[in-house]
Amino acid sequence: MAKIVPAALGIDAERALLLLRNMLLQRAVDTRGFQLNRQGKIPIAMGSEGHEAVQAGTGLAFERGRDLLYPYYRNTGLILACGFPLVDLFRSQFARATDRTKGRQIINHVTARELGIASISSIIAAQCTHAAGAAYALKFRREEGRAVFCQFGEGATSEGEWHEAMNFSAVGRLPIVFVCENNRWAISTPQDKQMANADVAARASGYGMPGAIVDGFDPIAVYETVRAARDRAVGGGGPTLVEAKCYRFLSHTTDDDDRTYRTRDEVEAQRKLDPVPAFEQRLLDGGIISQEELAALRVEITQTVNATTDAVEGEPQPEPGDLYGNVYADSDAVWI
Secondary structure (H helix, E strand, O other): OOOOOOHHHOOOHHHHHHHHHHHHHHHHHHHHHHHHHHOOOOOOOOOOOOOHHHHHHHHHHOOOOOOEEEOOOOOHHHHHHOOOOHHHHHHHHHOOOOOOOOOOOOOOOOOEHHHOEOOOOOOOOHHHHHHHHHHHHHHHOOOOOOOEEEEEEHHHHHOHHHHHHHHHHHHOOOOEEEEEEEOOEEOOEEHHHOOOOOOHHHHHHHHOOOEEEEEOOOHHHHHHHHHHHHHHHHOOOOOEEEEEEOOOOOOOOOOOOHHHOOOHHHHHHHHOOOHHHHHHHHHHHOOOOOHHHHHHHHHHHHHHHHHHHHHHHOOOOOOHHHHHOOOOOOOOOOOO
């Protein structure tokens, strides 16, 4: 018999456990990535610790096989929640010949057309205009029941592409959900050095779309908010700007030292709000999972991540000549 979730939880046990599994997987992938970097096995790692609830909740709202995702570089957990294979994620990190881009991209720059996951660009906010274009195509083709998800950090909202995408989407009433993962730091720049507004969502009204603020440490609240925005989009109501307030616990990447721009006291204070143990306890208190089941789930995920990285590490590296392939649609000939 299925476990009954208390009404306060808001969703059924199956989806609650999906959220927990994704959040634990994100944390395990982050841990492994930083270990591999320190071992000299991958050139750089980029963690999403503190973003787990945002990405798990958004991923649960994403309709596989229907929706399109335009992620950004800190969306490890989100792409996994949307169906991206774990093995392909590590193939990207190791830059193996078996990688979907044949080792041509840096870490977290993945793509999977068949899953509706668009290629990631390192240019901040470039994915926003791409996402708006995709949403326009869905509307132009009258492909009902489909929406575009566009993810970014608050730093992207200082870029012109973001404003262009917001305005174009609002004017066209496009089926798109903009999700800002506001972790308060655009690398080393705090939010109050970027904007006078306390809330990114306050900017939505200037474009003629609704803005919503949600607790980015609560995966169920994120799911419900993003799902409502998706329902509005596919129903012809146009775009919504969702701001999920979270925090980045780790440095921007393994090449960054966050001690140069924020205090340890600040980070430790935010750590008390860590969404992973908080959600674990919530499900324990609700009787959705037992301590024994939780311990077994953690072990399973850790073993899966470690076994996957061990297997991928043994896969072949790209041949030097492959540098010139996979560039042009009809020919691999070197352009001179």
